[in-house]
Amino acid sequence: MVQRAGNPSQMPPRRNAREWYLTPILTLSAREQARLIRERRISSRELIAAHLDRIAAVNPVLNATVEVQHERALDDAATSDRDLAAGTVRGPLHGVPFSIKDSIEQAGARCTAGTVGRRDAAPSTADATLVARLRRAGAIPIARTNLPDLLFAFESANLIFGQTNNPYDVTRTSGGSSGGEAALIAACGSPLGLGSDAAGSVRLPAAFSGIAGIKPTSGRLPRTGHFPPAGGWLEMVWQIGPLARRVEDLIDAMRLLNGPDGIDPTVPDVSFREPAQVNLGDLRVAFYTDNGFAAADSEVSGVVRKAAAAIAPAVRSVAEARPACLAAAYDLEMKFIGPDGGDGLRAYLREIGSTEVHPLLTGWLDKLEPYRTDLAGMARYWAELDAYRAEMMRFLGDYDAILCPAYIHPALPHGDSIRDGNFRGFSHTMAYNMAGWPGVTLRCGESRTGLPIAVQVVAAPWREDIALRVALWLEEALGGWKASASLPPSL
Numbered sequence: 001m002v003q004r005a006g007n008p009s010q011m012p013p014r015r016n017a018r019e020w021y022l023t024p025i026l027t028l029s030a031r032e033q034a035r036l037i038r039e040r041r042i043s044s045r046e047l048i049a050a051h052l053d054r055i056a057a058v059n060p061v062l063n064a065t066v067e068v069q070h071e072r073a074l075d076d077a078a079t080s081d082r083d084l085a086a087g088t089v090r091g092p093l094h095g096v097p098f099s100i101k102d103s104i105e106q107a108g109a110r111c112t113a114g115t116v117g118r119r120d121a122a123p124s125t126a127d128a129t130l131v132a133r134l135r136r137a138g139a140i141p142i143a144r145t146n147l148p149d150l151l152f153a154f155e156s157a158n159l160i161f162g163q164t165n166n167p168y169d170v171t172r173t174s175g176g177s178s179g180g181e182a183a184l185i186a187a188c189g190s191p192l193g194l195g196s197d198a199a200g201s202v203r204l205p206a207a208f209s210g211i212a213g214i215k216p217t218s219g220r221l222p223r224t225g226h227f228p229p230a231g232g233w234l235e236m237v238w239q240i241g242p243l244a245r246r247v248e249d250l251i252d253a254m255r256l257l258n259g260p261d262g263i264d265p266t267v268p269d270v271s272f273r274e275p276a277q278v279n280l281g282d283l284r285v286a287f288y289t290d291n292g293f294a295a296a297d298s299e300v301s302g303v304v305r306k307a308a309a310a311i312a313p314a315v316r317s318v319a320e321a322r323p324a325c326l327a328a329a330y331d332l333e334m335k336f337i338g339p340d341g342g343d344g345l346r347a348y349l350r351e352i353g354s355t356e357v358h359p360l361l362t363g364w365l366d367k368l369e370p371y372r373t374d375l376a377g378m379a380r381y382w383a384e385l386d387a388y389r390a391e392m393m394r395f396l397g398d399y400d401a402i403l404c405p406a407y408i409h410p411a412l413p414h415g416d417s418i419r420d421g422n423f424r425g426f427s428h429t430m431a432y433n434m435a436g437w438p439g440v441t442l443r444c445g446e447s448r449t450g451l452p453i454a455v456q457v458v459a460a461p462w463r464e465d466i467a468l469r470v471a472l473w474l475e476e477a478l479g480g481w482k483a484s485a486s487l488p489p490s491l
Contacts, residue, residue, distance in 0.1 A: 025042065025047070025050065026050060026051065026054055026188040026191075027188055027245075027483060028191070029191060029244065029245065029246040029248055029249050030093060030096050030098070030139075030191040030192040030244065030246075030249045030252070031092075031246075031248050031249055031252055033047060033096050033191055034092060034093050034094055034095065034096045034138070037080075037084070037094060037095040037096065038084070038089060038094065040084075043077070043081050043095075044077040044078075044080040044081050044084070044094070044095025044096075044140070045074060045077040045078055045080075045081055047077070047095060047096065047097070048073050048074055048076075048077040048095075048097055048140060048142065049074065049077075051097050051142055051188075051189060051190065052068065052070055052073070052074075052142070054187070054188055054189050055068055055142075055143060055184070055189040055190075056068075057487075057488045058167075058184075058187040058188075058189055058487050058488060059184075059189070061165065061170060061487060061488070062164060062165050062167060062170075062174075062183045062184070062187060062487075063146065063161070063162055063163065063164050063165060063180075064145055064146055064164050064174070064179075064180040064181075064183040064184040064187070064189065065099075065143045065144065065145055065146065065180065065184060065189070066102050066112070066144050066145065066146050066160075066161045066180070067102075067109060067110070067143065067144040068142070068143045069109070069141060069142055069143060069144075072108075072141075073097065073140055073141065073142045076140040076141075077095060077140055080094060080095040080138065080140065081095070089138070090136070090137070090138035091136060091137035091138035091139075091256075092137055092138065092252060092256070093134065093137040093138045093139035093192075093252075093256075094137075094138030095138060095140065096138070096139050096140065096191065096192070097139070097140050097141070097142035097190055097191065097192075098134055098139045098140070098141060098142065098190060098191070098192045098193055098194070099141070099142055099143045099144070099145050099181060099184055099185070099189070099190035099192075099193035099194075100131060100141055100143070100144050100145065100181075100193060100194050101144070101145050101147055101177075101178050101180070101181045101193070101194055101195045101196060102114060102144045102145060102146065102147055102180070103147060103151055103177075103196060103226060103227050103228075104128045104130070104131060104194050104196070104225060104226055104227075104240065105124035105126065105127065105128045105131070105225040105226070105227065106124055106127055106128070106131050106141055106144070107123075107124055107125060107126050107127045108123050108124070109123055109124060109141075109144060110122070110123050110124070111124050111144075111227050112160060113147070113150055113151060113227045113228065114146070114147045114148055114149050114150065114151070114156075114158035114160060114161065114358075115149050115150040115158065115160075115349065115352065115354045115357070116149075116159050116160060116353070116354050116355070116356055116357075117349065117352035117353030117354035117355070118227075118352060118353075118354075119160050124225070126225065127225065128224060128225025128226060128240075129222040129223075129224040129225055129261040129263070129264070130194055130221060130222065130225075130240055130257050131194065131225065133256055133257050134192075134194075134253075134256065134257070137256045139192070142190060143184065143189065143190060145178075145180030145181040145183075145184055145193065146158070146161050146162075146163075146164045146179065146180030147176065147177045147178065147179065147180055147181075148176045148177050148179075148358065148360060148361065149354070149357050149358035149360065149361040150228070150345075150349065150354065150357075150361060151176075151177040151196070151198070151201065151228075152177070152345070152360070152361045152364045152365075153176045153177065153358070153360035153361060153363075153364060153417065153418075154173075154175060154176045154177075154199075154200070154201075154204055154412075154417040154418075154423075154426055155173040155175065155176045155179065155360055155412075155414065155415070155417050156173070156174060156175070156176045156177065156178075156179025156180050156183075156205070157173075157176075157358060157360060157414070158358050159356060159357070159358050163414060164179045164180045164183050165183070165414075166183065166208060166209065166411045166451075167183050167186045167187045167209055167210075167484040167486065167487055168186075168209075168210065168411070168450060168451050168452060168484045168486055169411065169449070169450075169451060169486065170486070171413055171414065172208070172411040172412060172413050172414065172451070173208065173411060173412055173413070173414050173416075173417065174186075174205055174208055174209045174411070175204040175205030175206075175207065175208035175209065175411065176201060176204070176205065176417070177195070177196070177201035177205075178193075178195025178196065178197070178201050178202050178205045178206075178213075178243065179205045179208070179209075181193040181194070181195045181205065181243055182195070182205030182206050182208065182209035182211055182213070182243055183205075183209050185209070185211050185243055185244060185245055186209040186210055186211050186245070186481070186484065187484065187487055188245075188483070191244060191245065191249065192242060192243070192244045192249050192253060193242065193243050193244070194240060194241075194242060194243075195213065195240070195241060195242075195243050196223075196226060196238060196239065196240045196241065197215040197238060197239055197240075197241055197429075197433070198234065198237055198238030198337075198433060199237075199238075199333055199337075199426060199429060199430045199433055200215075200406070200407075200426050200428075200429025200430060200433070202214065202215050202241040202243060203215055203406050203429050203439055203440075203441040203454075203456060204406060204407055204426065204429055204441075205243070206243055206406075206441045206442070206454065207406035207407055207441045207443075207452070207453075207454030207456075208407070208410070208411035208412075208451075208452070208454075209411075209452065210443040210446075210452030210454075210481055210482060210484075211243060211244065211245050211442075211443070211481050212243070212244055212245065212246065212247050212249075212250055212440065212441065212442040212443075212471065212475070212480065212481070213241060213242070213243040213244075213250070213440070213441055214241045214242060214250050214254065214438065214439070214440045214441075214464065214467070214468070215239050215241045215429075215432065215433070215438060215439050216239050216241055216254065216438050216464055217239070217436060217437065217438045217461045217462050217463075217464065218236055218237065218238070218239055218266075218433075218436035218461075219236075219239075219266045219267055219268060219436075220239060220258065220267070220270070220438070220462070220464070221239060221240050221241070221257050221258065221267065222240075222259075222260065222261040222263065222264040222267050223235075223238075223239070223240055223264050223266075224261055224263040224264045226240060228348070230264060230266065233336060233339075234336060234337060235266060236266075236436065237333070237336060237433040237434060237436070238433065242254065242257065245480075245481040246475070246480065246481065247440070247442060247468060247471045247472045247475045247480065248472065250440065250468060250471075251275055251468050251472070254272055254464055254468070255272055255274075258270075258271075258272040259272075270462055272464065272465070273462075273463070273464070273465035274465060275464075275465045275466075275468040275469040275472060276469075277465065278465050278466055278469035280311075280314045280315050280469065280470070280473060281314070281315065281316060282315075282316055282400075283315045283316055283400045283401055283466065283470070284315070284316050284317045284319075284398065284399045284400050284401075285308070285311065285312075285315050285317065285318045285319075285399065285400070285401050285402070285403060285470070286318075286319055286320070286321040286322065286395075286398075286399040286401070286402045286403070287304060287305070287307075287308040287318065287319075287320055287321075287402065287403040287404060288304075288320060288321065288322035288326075288402075288404050289301035289304050289305065289404070289405060290322075291322060291326040291327060291329070291404070291427060291428055291431065292322070292326055292327035293326070293327040293329070293330055293424060293427050294330075294408050294424040294425045294427050294428070295408065296405040296407075296408045296409075296425075296428075297408055297409050299409075299410065299445075299447050299448065299453060300405050300407070300408060300409065300410070300453055301405075302445070303444050303445035303453040303454075303455060304403060304404060304405055304444075304455055306444065306445060306478070307403050307444045307455045307474055307478065308320075308403050310474065310477045310478060311403075311470065311473060311474060311477070314473060319399075321395075321398075321399065322395075322402075322404075323391060323392050323394075323395040324391060324395075325387070325388050325391040325392060326427075326431050328384070328388055329388070329427050329430050329431035329434050330424060330426075330427035330430055331371075332381075332384060332385055332388055332430075332434045333427075333430040333433060333434055334367065334368060334370075334371045335371045335373075335381045335384070336381065336385070336434075337368060337371075338365075338367075338368025338369075338371045338372070339371060339372070339373050339377065339378050339381060340372060341368055341369045341371065341372030342364075342365040342366075342368035342369065345365060345368075346365065359418075360415075360417070360418055363418035364418070367423070385434065388434060388435070389434075389435055389436070392435045392437070393460075396460050400459065400460070400463075400466055401457060401458065401459050401466050401467065401470050402456075402457070402458040402459075403455055403456070403457060403470075404428060404455070404456050404458065405428045405454075405455070405456060406428060406429060406441040406454040406455065406456040407425050407426065407428060407429070407454075408422075408425035408428065409422070409425065410446075410447045410449075410451035410452065410453055411451050411452070428456065429456070432456075432458050435461075436461055437458055437459065437460060437461055438458070438459055438461070438462075438463065438464045438467050439456050439457065439458045439467065440456070440457045440458075440464075440467045440468060440470075440471040441454045441455070441456050441457075442454060442455065442457070442471050442474060442475055442480055442481075443478075443479070443480055443481055443482065444474055444478045444479075444480075445478065446482070450485075452482070455474065457470045457471045457474070
């Protein structure tokens, strides 16, 4: 079983790549791996080779990757090593690998979005904005990761690449839509990656796979280079966001990724506030385990309550409370995804050549039919959303942060996400897509069977600093990511 590594300053002297592979280095955060490279304790090429070996060991079990960029990553690593030898550090992630969900474009790589109409898509000609920003920080793309058909499922399974398995129990899903990304990071095949989230698609895979993930404020990060692209009424509810084993890497990534790119018109120039500047003692924290629509089970509820009790001495106050409008979040999300009953999505699939789609996507589309409306109905939907967002903001008059479930159960068995009772549970993440607020999920406990259980930490728009500061405290108090005993014991 992999154990969390200690202080990098206590790591043994540098050895060859295979010996590093047999040490806990792959369990370190991206920040710590970058420090070891800068200190010449390990080369970038050794680090990349170790991650490639790890992917080769775990991917036959997980099916998390759709493309592993062996030679390209090793060549980039060799360039990083030459730069460092010449005294040039390209950025805070110099020489460290990262992975990319297969809906985010990377120059020279095919971006399929998991749908058969893009099975033979031409390689992208440019990096997505956020990929380019990580590369400018010195990071090296190592793999592209699996996802659902056109991103529409809470499980990562499609007709091109098959299904991704959970690192803690292969009979269960790692979540969706960024499920390949979460599984690979949890299994130490990558320390950091990019996903996207319109209803929970960063936070739920992070929760099911026991890592950390953030959906930033709507409009925080540019979505240039994502497929499908931003646009239409749905664009206000989704964001690209980073995933990592450690909250410190989410903080570093948000610092690097923040800011407009001059292309995505929804991104204002709002500075990223530093979590280290947040005074926990000033925070008023609310928590709940039942949103009035789908109550969490006893194991998840117990972990949320444990987190609230743990942080109580460190903050100004903790109270069990929830916004009164939360029960409306599920219907609102479905209304804004499918005011045409899903006809627009069906037409888009035909347009891109996806004449056959995965059953989980069909299940999503079928659930949209009751929300079909006309122009007057769409106006009512907008009015409901305005009222919802106003009520959510009123709640922030009394509280600065919220602790709540990311989902009502630990990771589900394959195929069960589309069942009505389970599907309603995704309302816990949908609530903050519809509000546009930032949300962080991280592992705070585990089930009786050893599955990770996460807590979602939510704060006001543009206050990622508060959500991340609370998440960092909870990680330190409750342990955060814990390696799976079910995977090949190669670390």
